[in-house]
Amino acid sequence: MAQGVADTEMIRRQNRQLVLDALRRGGPASRSQVATATGLSNASLTAIASDLVSEGILAELAEAPSEAKGRGRPAVIMAHRREAGYVLLIEIDVNRCRMSLLDYSGVLVDRVESAVGPTLFYETPPATYFIERIGVMLERNQEVAPAIHSVSISLQGILDAEGAGLKWSPLSRLAGHDLAGPIRAQLGLDALLYKRGRLMADGMRWLDARLANAVFSTIYIGSTIGMGLTWPAVLNAETDVGTEFGHLIHIPGGALCRCGARGCIEAYAADYAVLRSAYSVPEHATPASAVPPADYQQIIARARHGDRNALRAFTLAGEAIGAGIGRLISLFDIDNIVVLGPATAAFDLMQPGIEDAIGHSLMGKMRGLPPIGLVADAGEPIYRGLKMKALTSLDRTFAHRTASIPIRRVVE
Amino acid sequence: MAQGVADTEMIRRQNRQLVLDALRRGGPASRSQVATATGLSNASLTAIASDLVSEGILAELAEAPSEAKGRGRPAVIMAHRREAGYVLLIEIDVNRCRMSLLDYSGVLVDRVESAVGPTLFYETPPATYFIERIGVMLERNQEVAPAIHSVSISLQGILDAEGAGLKWSPLSRLAGHDLAGPIRAQLGLDALLYKRGRLMADGMRWLDARLANAVFSTIYIGSTIGMGLTWPAVLNAETDVGTEFGHLIHIPGGALCRCGARGCIEAYAADYAVLRSAYSVPEHATPASAVPPADYQQIIARARHGDRNALRAFTLAGEAIGAGIGRLISLFDIDNIVVLGPATAAFDLMQPGIEDAIGHSLMGKMRGLPPIGLVADAGEPIYRGLKMKALTSLDRTFAHRTASIPIRRVVE
DNA sequence: ATTATTTTTTTGGGTATTGAAAAATATCCC
DNA sequence: GGGATATTTTTCAATACCCAAAAAAATAAT
Numbered sequence: 112m113a114q115g116v117a118d119t120e121m122i123r124r125q126n127r128q129l130v131l132d133a134l135r136r137g138g139p140a141s142r143s144q145v146a147t148a149t150g151l152s153n154a155s156l157t158a159i160a161s162d163l164v165s166e167g168i169l170a171e172l173a174e175a176p177s178e179a180k181g182r183g184r185p186a187v188i189m190a191h192r193r194e195a196g197y198v199l200l201i202e203i204d205v206n207r208c209r210m211s212l213l214d215y216s217g218v219l220v221d222r223v224e225s226a227v228g229p230t231l232f233y234e235t236p237p238a239t240y241f242i243e244r245i246g247v248m249l250e251r252n253q254e255v256a257p258a259i260h261s262v263s264i265s266l267q268g269i270l271d272a273e274g275a276g277l278k279w280s281p282l283s284r285l286a287g288h289d290l291a292g293p294i295r296a297q298l299g300l301d302a303l304l305y306k307r308g309r310l311m312a313d314g315m316r317w318l319d320a321r322l323a324n325a326v327f328s329t330i331y332i333g334s335t336i337g338m339g340l341t342w343p344a345v346l347n348a349e350t351d352v353g354t355e356f357g358h359l360i361h362i363p364g365g366a367l368c369r370c371g372a373r374g375c376i377e378a379y380a381a382d383y384a385v386l387r388s389a390y391s392v393p394e395h396a397t398p399a400s401a402v403p404p405a406d407y408q409q410i411i412a413r414a415r416h417g418d419r420n421a422l423r424a425f426t427l428a429g430e431a432i433g434a435g436i437g438r439l440i441s442l443f444d445i446d447n448i449v450v451l452g453p454a455t456a457a458f459d460l461m462q463p464g465i466e467d468a469i470g471h472s473l474m475g476k477m478r479g480l481p482p483i484g485l486v487a488d489a490g491e492p493i494y495r496g497l498k499m500k501a502l503t504s505l506d507r508t509f510a511h512r513t514a515s516i517p518i519r520r521v522v523e
Numbered sequence: 524m525a526q527g528v529a530d531t532e533m534i535r536r537q538n539r540q541l542v543l544d545a546l547r548r549g550g551p552a553s554r555s556q557v558a559t560a561t562g563l564s565n566a567s568l569t570a571i572a573s574d575l576v577s578e579g580i581l582a583e584l585a586e587a588p589s590e591a592k593g594r595g596r597p598a599v600i601m602a603h604r605r606e607a608g609y610v611l612l613i614e615i616d617v618n619r620c621r622m623s624l625l626d627y628s629g630v631l632v633d634r635v636e637s638a639v640g641p642t643l644f645y646e647t648p649p650a651t652y653f654i655e656r657i658g659v660m661l662e663r664n665q666e667v668a669p670a671i672h673s674v675s676i677s678l679q680g681i682l683d684a685e686g687a688g689l690k691w692s693p694l695s696r697l698a699g700h701d702l703a704g705p706i707r708a709q710l711g712l713d714a715l716l717y718k719r720g721r722l723m724a725d726g727m728r729w730l731d732a733r734l735a736n737a738v739f740s741t742i743y744i745g746s747t748i749g750m751g752l753t754w755p756a757v758l759n760a761e762t763d764v765g766t767e768f769g770h771l772i773h774i775p776g777g778a779l780c781r782c783g784a785r786g787c788i789e790a791y792a793a794d795y796a797v798l799r800s801a802y803s804v805p806e807h808a809t810p811a812s813a814v815p816p817a818d819y820q821q822i823i824a825r826a827r828h829g830d831r832n833a834l835r836a837f838t839l840a841g842e843a844i845g846a847g848i849g850r851l852i853s854l855f856d857i858d859n860i861v862v863l864g865p866a867t868a869a870f871d872l873m874q875p876g877i878e879d880a881i882g883h884s885l886m887g888k889m890r891g892l893p894p895i896g897l898v899a900d901a902g903e904p905i906y907r908g909l910k911m912k913a914l915t916s917l918d919r920t921f922a923h924r925t926a927s928i929p930i931r932r933v934v935e
Numbered sequence: 936a937t938t939a940t941t942t943t944t945t946t947g948g949g950t951a952t953t954g955a956a957a958a959a960t961a962t963c964c965c
Numbered sequence: 966g967g968g969a970t971a972t973t974t975t976t977c978a979a980t981a982c983c984c985a986a987a988a989a990a991a992t993a994a995t
Binding site for chain 1: 527528529530531533534537538541561562563681684690691766767768770771772773774775776780782783784785786787842846849850851853854856880883884885886888889890
């Protein structure tokens with residue numbers, strides 16, 4: 112019931128998607144390589160590939176890779192046709208807004224970066240701001256502008272159920288507005304909103320081959336706490352969970368969080384929380400609005416020199432993270448955890464607290480602490496996650512090949 | 524990649540499943556009724572139904588429902604052919620073990636109940652016990668025994684990743700053994716293990732039509748705390764999450780739980796915890812091994828008469844549940860919650876604590892408390908959930924109609 | 936009897952996949 | 966240079982499935 116009637120068109124749609132996915136994952140390949148990768152027969156690949164090429168979705172590369180020259184009919188390498196479509200990516204955080212224009216093969220075509228101030232959205236409604244910024248990009252790339260299919264936006268906060276806006280965000284005044292609606296209305300572009308924490312996890316799946324088929328969670332620890340949870344993709348289902356790990360209550364009535372609640376994990380483990388603890392500021396004191404990286408580094412240095420208060424601050428942070436992981440693994444079967452962000456530099460200082468907290472929960476004792484990897488730079492996973500979301504969404508559109516969605520060609 | 528190649532056989536498999544599902548959900552129906560229910564054409568239904576009937580999976584009912592007599596060719600009502608296969612259900616808890624033998628239409632064929640004592644598995648290894656009990660049932664039903672496809676077992680505790688046994692259980696010595704293996708080896712039956720909390724949620728989806736398409740959670744509050752989380756079924760994916768809500772840490776280092784950890788939700792909200800609080804026993808005192816229902820009722824009565832300690836006990840319980848719900852909705856988008864078990868009688872006493880705790884978390888403030896339904900009897904949802912799991916698993920087997928899995932017929 | 940009505944089956948057309956055979960296009964080697 | 970060999974692609978014939986429309990079946994109403 113949940114799924115509809117299966118018919119012959121659906122077969123083709125699914126197999127087209129299989130082909131596009133294989134190329135997305137494995138890069139340019141010949142028909143027979145794709146056939147073995149997907150499990151489809153060569154005959155089917157002839158049919159599917161010739162459709163995709165004639166529809167302008169795939170292109171045949173003129174030059175075969177020189178190393179692979181052997182006897183026999185030379186393989187024709189196929190790849191995503193770059194001009195088949197374009198996607199626009201927007202990453203926004205407290206400091207900057209970065210826009211990237213990518214072609215269908217994932218190559219960066221243009222990029223615009225702008226500074227974001229704390230009062231930006233006091234002056235300009237978010238949708239207006241995004242539309243203006245996108246306008247700049249469209250202006251700069253007028254030839255390909257009509258071929259842009261969607262705008263994918265990376266955001267922090269809590270998405271609303273429709274994915275049209277945010278219900279809450281650490282960026283002042285960003286939440287509470289419909290973003291997708293105005294963008295669609297004024298620019299005719301589909302806006303796809305993604306939670307930053309989730310993109311981090313998706314990005315890691317693409318960046319680290321060992322994670323390709325794992326169920327894992329990423330935890331970003333910096334000025335906020337962001338968590339993402341991801342399962343291996345099942346062709347149809349988008350296994351997505353709207354997680355808000357940083358504001359999971361660690362200790363009821365505990366330390367004051369930036370969000371206004373008390374006892375959130377963030378209020379113990381974010382940079383401002385560590386500083387607060389390290390300087391023995393009461394935990395109910397208003398959180399600092401921003402922590403200079405140097406200050407955080409200084410606390411790390413102090414802790415490494417044996418400063419009790421600094422060490423205690425990281426222990427408290429570790430306990431909050433550990434208890435959070437304990438709660439997480441009580442609810443999900445997780446194979447791996449990847450910790451990202453500035454706090455990776457202090458991970459060894461938090462580790463005892465983490466392990467201690469894990470050991471105090473039943474599920475922690477049962478399952479043990481999953482292996483934890485460290486990745487200092489969170490920017491790359493976010494970008495990769497956003498990029499692959501946008502491109503695979505385009506793949507899906509193209510796989511459907513309903514005549515009603517004509518492929519917009521730019522160059523002829 | 525994750526999903527395989529789609530071909531014409533898969534279409535039929537999927538559409539057969541659609542037909543079987545429609546009958547499972549809507550009860551016996553004619554070909555044209557099923558056609559409109561599934562969206563398949565009448566022509567396809569003729570083909571699919573005639574296959575299913577000739578394979579002995581469906582049966583045509585001799586008598587059409589008398590009320591529906593009108594002009595025109597009379598409809599031929601089809602239903603699951605009862606003798607197509609059988610399933611065995613086992614529900615085990617601290618008090619009893621109940622075995623039910625069901626035919627393919629879901630009708631109860633035989634039932635055996637036995638008492639379970641606290642030391643049962645000290646004397647007999649669990650697998651041995653189950654095999655012996657199943658043996659009794661097979662003995663009593665020798666004619667249909669060869670047609671039993673699987674044994675589905677409802678258990679409390681933490682399932683291992685393979686679903687072959689438990690990693691932990693509140694029943695002494697039940698965990699840590701392979702259950703599915705020996706049952707398969709000695710009886711040739713597939714054993715399917717299910718977490719009781721999860722079955723409760725699945726069962727409620729079948730029992731309450733309003734929940735049919737909801738994302739919801741059930742919370743059992745009694746001598747243990749059991750949570751289940753369920754999403755509307757997507758044909759292929761089994762959206763299952765191995766949840767252990769009762770032993771989610773509520774307050775790190777807090778009240779002593781039966782599991783040995785400190786601060787679990789259970790240690791505040793289970794019956795023994797309420798008694799402990801109400802009698803002002805220190806929260807680190809060893810939990811009572813069992814609480815007579817009358818004792819629990821008495822605390823409820825006291826609270827209703829204004830007894831401060833009793834009221835406080837339920838407030839603490841409510842806060843633990845509420846904080847747990849707050850954590851749950853921080854990680855999942857949940858439309859509804861159903862509370863089951865003995866504590867429903869005291870729900871109004873816990874409600875202020877629940878609402879208070881929810882209001883203290885960011886996500887609670889954002890999303891608000893989801894509507895909560897109360898169902899006193901948890902037995903019925905568990906049974907229904909287990910039954911439907913077993914039968915739909917059989918449906919899936921039959922939908923596959925690979926020639927290698929012959930339909931075992933009993934009566935000829 | 937004949938007509939109207941409703942369900943089910945049959946028929947014809949269209950689209951998929953696949954294995955096997957054929958075609959295409961290189962390199963190898965004398 | 967020309968035949969042998971090797972690989973990749975394409976073509977072909979067989980088979981499976983779905984659907985719309987037409988036909989058949991089976992009953993009630995007139």
